[in-house]
Amino acid sequence: MTNKRRRLVGVVTKDSSEKTVSVKVSRTTVHPLYRKVLRVTDNYLAHDEYGKANVGDEVIIVESRPISKLKRWALEEVVKPAASGYESVPGNIEK
Numbered sequence: 001m002t003n004k005r006r007r008l009v010g011v012v013t014k015d016s017s018e019k020t021v022s023v024k025v026s027r028t029t030v031h032p033l034y035r036k037v038l039r040v041t042d043n044y045l046a047h048d049e050y051g052k053a054n055v056g057d058e059v060i061i062v063e064s065r066p067i068s069k070l071k072r073w074a075l076e077e078v079v080k081p082a083a084s085g086y087e088s089v090p091g092n093i094e095k
Contacts, residue, residue, distance in 0.1 A: 005063040005064075007062050008023075008025045008061050010024050010025035010026070011023065011058055011059075012055055013055065015051075019049060019051070020045055021075065022046075024041055027041075027042075044061060044072075046059075047075065058078070061074065062076045
């Protein structure tokens, strides 16, 4: 039996709620009249039961039953964690 639920790949933009993350999904589309390629972004609220996702992570979200007024997606997996904000600079000596 195959699972036919839609899956989207996006980047987490907010994780301030307890079990909810906001995911920005980008896609390209062609304008019907002018035939210009446009980049369209949509924001989705996704249910993150265990708090695995952080801001900047690339994640896969999957369709689910309605969980709240705006949540219709659930976090499936974290594809790529965000890069850490602190990088040591060579030659910089901390005392």
